[in-house]
Amino acid sequence: MSHSNTSAASWAEWFDRSAKHYKDPMMKMAYYLDGQTGTPVSLEVMQATYRDIWNKLMTQPQHTVLDVGCGVGLFIKEYAARAKNIIGTDTSLQMIKAAQKNNPRNDFFVCAADQLPFNDRQFDRLLCYGVFHYLPDEKTVKHTVAEFVRVVKPDGLIVIGDVLAETSPFSGPSAPKKVTRWWPAQLNHRLTKFKLPPNFFLDYCREKNYPCEILEQHIPGRILPDSRYDVRIRVKK
Numbered sequence: 001m002s003h004s005n006t007s008a009a010s011w012a013e014w015f016d017r018s019a020k021h022y023k024d025p026m027m028k029m030a031y032y033l034d035g036q037t038g039t040p041v042s043l044e045v046m047q048a049t050y051r052d053i054w055n056k057l058m059t060q061p062q063h064t065v066l067d068v069g070c071g072v073g074l075f076i077k078e079y080a081a082r083a084k085n086i087i088g089t090d091t092s093l094q095m096i097k098a099a100q101k102n103n104p105r106n107d108f109f110v111c112a113a114d115q116l117p118f119n120d121r122q123f124d125r126l127l128c129y130g131v132f133h134y135l136p137d138e139k140t141v142k143h144t145v146a147e148f149v150r151v152v153k154p155d156g157l158i159v160i161g162d163v164l165a166e167t168s169p170f171s172g173p174s175a176p177k178k179v180t181r182w183w184p185a186q187l188n189h190r191l192t193k194f195k196l197p198p199n200f201f202l203d204y205c206r207e208k209n210y211p212c213e214i215l216e217q218h219i220p221g222r223i224l225p226d227s228r229y230d231v232r233i234r235v236k237k
Helices: 011-021 043-057 074-082 093-102 138-151 198-208
Strands: 064-068 085-090 108-110 123-129 152-165 212-215 227-234
Touching (some): 011 093, 043 123, 043 152, 064 074, 123 138, 138 227
Parallel strands (some): 064 123
Antiparallel strands (some): 152 227, 212 227
16 A cells, blocks of 8 residues: 555654655654754754753763664764764664664664663663654653663663653743645654653652753754753662
C-alpha cells in the first residue's frame, strides 16, 4: 500500500517516513524553522541549541553519555569529541540508519525510550531531547523516567529537553498559531502530541526522591508555536 494514501499509524512510523523522504537531516527530525513552513532551522539556531543542551548536561571528557531519541544523530555528531563515549537510541529504524551513517564510530540501538537495552548504572549522563511529547500518556512517562534513572550512575544527570506544555513556567501561555499544511502526503497523520505541566515532573520526582529542576531554554532565534521547557534530574548516590 502506498504511504501517500495512508496516514502514519504511530510516531515511529511517521519518523521512518520522514527519514526516507527528506535529505536535510534537520527536516528528517522535524527541526523546522517555525512549524509553519518546509524550511529547516538555521545553523545558528542549531548551534545555540547544542550549547544550551551541553551546558545543562555538564558533561566531562571522562563521561559516558546516552542520547535517547537521537534521531539522525545530530547531537551525537556535535558532542562526540567532548565525551568518552556516546551511544544513541531511537524507535525509528530509518533514523538509526541515518545516525549510524552520520556517526560511524558510535553505537546505536532501535528501542523504545522506556525499554532500554542497557545495564543498571551504565551512563554518567542521559539526554532525551524533543521526545516526551511523542509518548502516549503519563503512565509511560513515569515508566520512562524510572528507566532513565535505572541506567544512570549515582550522582549522574538526566536532561529531558523540549517538553511541551500548555503554559510555560517562564513566559506564560503560547500564542495560538494556525498551521498551514505544507508537508507531503506521505507525512499525513492523525497523531497527537502529549503536553505535560512542569509540576508533573516536580511532583513525581518528589515522590521518588529524585532531585529535579525545571529549566528555561536559552536558544536565541528559535521560533516555536508551543511553550517548552527542560527538566534536569540528578540520580542520588
